[in-house]
Amino acid sequence: MLTIERLTRRFGDFVAVDAVDLEIPAGQMVGVIGRSGAGKSTLLRMIDRLVEPSEGRIAFESREITALKGASLRHWRRDCAMVFQQFALIDRLDVLTNVMMGRLDHMPEWRSFLKLWSADDKAIALSALELFDIAALAANRAGSLSGGQQQRVAIARALVQEPRVILADEPIASLDPRNTKVVMDALLRVNRDFGITVLTNLHSIDLAKRYCDRLIGMKAGRVVFDGTPRDLTDAVVRDLYGLEAADVIEIPAAGDPTPDEIRAAWDAERAREPV
């Protein structure tokens, strides 16, 4: 159980996250939705303590996350893995070494410094890579891989941390539709097969509804929606995004104009303007 109480983060005068209260039980797949700048990324980064909270507390079971320092903070980061939008891999190193970064807090410092990976650690890394069908690329340089492959390497790195929670910050924002599905399936698999809590920021409401058990809607740093995908009505989406719901979820309603009509209306509007 991850507990967040009155969590706030200010950047100067700007309040990025405003008194957020959340309880996330173990094993849930949670999607965080909302416009850019709503505070989704800051919320996730605070849970991993990559951004320091201004106020409030984070607790995981009996651990006070907000109070952690030094080695205990590193142990928490091991237990709470992070997947980034831009993958955050070390381009110049091979895939296996990149995945081994997930084992850093499981082995003595001198071993990792000399890259003396144990056979057990290699087995763990390879089984994670096999899980996502990229074990054959283990010896390739991470930078030479496609975006979808790189994100799968990043998820493998998160998985070999043997974490309790995986935070994914817009994991699919730089990927094409096919890779989007591959990466979201990988996250779902991690959640279902290993019971790891997944907390992910998503831009696509459609995907969030399809993959997540629970959705959290944020607006201007506050949580304004918390419920199942079924509870997420068009009215809520409209409020979250300040847009017509159909624009956001891309499902045309019966009364909507067709693309031809939209273009015709556009041209007609232009025709009235003086040249």
Added chain:
Amino acid sequence: MSVVIRTSGDLDGPMSDTRRIRGALGPMARENRAALEKRHPAIFAGSRLGRAATTAIFAGLLGLLVFALWRLEFSFARIGAGIGQLLHFLTLMVPPSAGTWARFWLFLHSLGETVAIALLGTLAAAVLAFPLGFLAAKNVVAQRVLHFFARRFLDTIRGVDTLIWALIWINVVGLGPFAGILAIMSSDFGAFGKLFSEAIEAVDRKPIEGVASTGGSRLAEIRFGILPQILPVIAGQVLYYIESNTRSATIIGIVGAGGIGMFLSEAIRTLEWQQVSLLVAMILVAVAVIDQISSRIRFAIIGERRIET
């Protein structure tokens, strides 16, 4: 292995109350290790081979070091014996003093000359090396012959040390700071050409493509795609060389090409240790001041924010 965990939520919805999970990655992987080793033999064996090679290389290097120390008659005993002499010199050095005020002003004037030699020599070298750096960069000049000759030309210039250049230029233009400027310009021209061309070769291709995609010319690609990327690197290198050359300009002074080095060598030769320590202290202060100024300039070019994040 399967474990049932509790999650909260309604039973029939996607948020089911309990869920059967398959287990944990670590134990599963350890169980399957034999099969994994069979499937990926290269990865498990590769490191053993690599580890042996690394150990062998380190052992070889260590052996070479020991051999070199022996061959070159390296002796701790001689250092120990000499240390006493060094300490004696140090006691003679305090307090630093020029003897007379007139001589102090003379020192200060020559220090200014040294800084001027370093500044002018380095800037002249940078200006000359700038275009050549582009010629020597593979990603700018695809023409292999031109590229080859640019590289070899720079190698040749760089192959001759500053001190040798100083001796050559003294014979051409006579004693004095002008020869010093020419000496620093000549040797650093080669070094800058190499460093600049390497900075140019390391640039990101994406901005260049961006400029090309708008119909920009080759010159525009260099001006807007490459130049903004290399400017901070080049500025850092030039500023460091100005600082470093203030130190080497003292050596140039020793052979008579102007600056504070002449006084320094004379003081050492006549065993005026108090003057020696004063001169060294003056050079240190000058270098520290230049370092301060250059870090200000560098941050102004890079922007402080990039260091912070």
